[in-house]
């Protein structure tokens with residue numbers, strides 16, 4: 001490990017588990033001090049405790065302005081600054097298979113957390129950073145915000161909106177020395193995409209991930225399993241000075257899913273053509 005974030009202070013939302021927690025651990029290993037914000041108090045406290053003096057936890061709902069302001073204040077009061085904001089907290093929607101049957105009951109909550117949370121987190125962090133020489137803001141979106149597709153309509157819509165808002169805010173905030181970039185993970189095994197039933201044990205969630213892997217892999221050029229730590233490395237790059245000239249971008253961490261379709265349709269087409277000509281497969 002280097003000390004890429006030595007002396008820096010970061011707020012990471014949704015860091016009680018998953019991608020946020022892995023990022024908090026990497027940031028601390030790279031010399032940063034971190035405020036972990038999450039609605040899950042028990043898991044959030046445990047995440048901070050595991051990182052020692054360099055991390056504190058504050059209970060926060062990213063859809064509430066006063067909670068975001070409290071996270072920024074906690075960073076400044078405890079650690080004296082706010083240099084990096086990772087607006088990571090997010091919720092999925094129910095994986096409805098059929099749009100016509102989707103009652104969109106979770107639409108407002110998904111938009112509140114995934115869009116309003118990102119906008120509030122960017123604005124409130126930027127108010128501090130703008131007065132203090134700038135900073136780096138990273139917003140966690142998704143490949144679902146890049147690629148239209150079947151099902152998950154509320155989630156796709158929210159992540160697309162978060163990307164659009166982030167690019168607009170990047171233009172707005174450049175004058176203050178603040179960079180705003182998006183991350184677009186895909187198929188990282190966490191609680192969010194296990195769609196585990198409420199109260200499912202960690203073992204059950206792990207079994208679900210193993211069962212789902214071949215399905216995830218079907219449209220992923222790299223068959224390697226991505227991890228929260230892979231995503232954390234991309235956040236580290238966008239947080240630190242190596243990305244000093246980068247703002248308003250979306251960095252996909254998805255094993256190539258958003259690059260395009262990995263199925264060789266020409267092979268299938270040629271097989272169909274050969275069959276039509278009576279040439280055999």
Ligand SMILES: NC(=O)c1ccc[n+]([C@@H]2O[C@H](COP(=O)([O-])OP(=O)(O)OC[C@H]3O[C@@H](n4cnc5c(N)ncnc54)[C@H](O)[C@@H]3O)[C@@H](O)[C@H]2O)c1
Nearest residue numbers: 014016018019038039061062089090142185187188190192
């Ligand atoms: N896992 C993936 O494959 C994947 C893919 C694309 C995008 N993402 C995005 O990555 C981010 C992190 O997700 P994850 O996969 O680590 O999921 P996760 O479920 O492991 O972690 C999400 C965390 O956000 C917290 N949270 C939820 N609502 C909140 C709120 N209103 N305020 C504060 N905290 C809240 C949860 O308590 C949880 O700790 C999300 O924005 C998600 O949409 C994940």
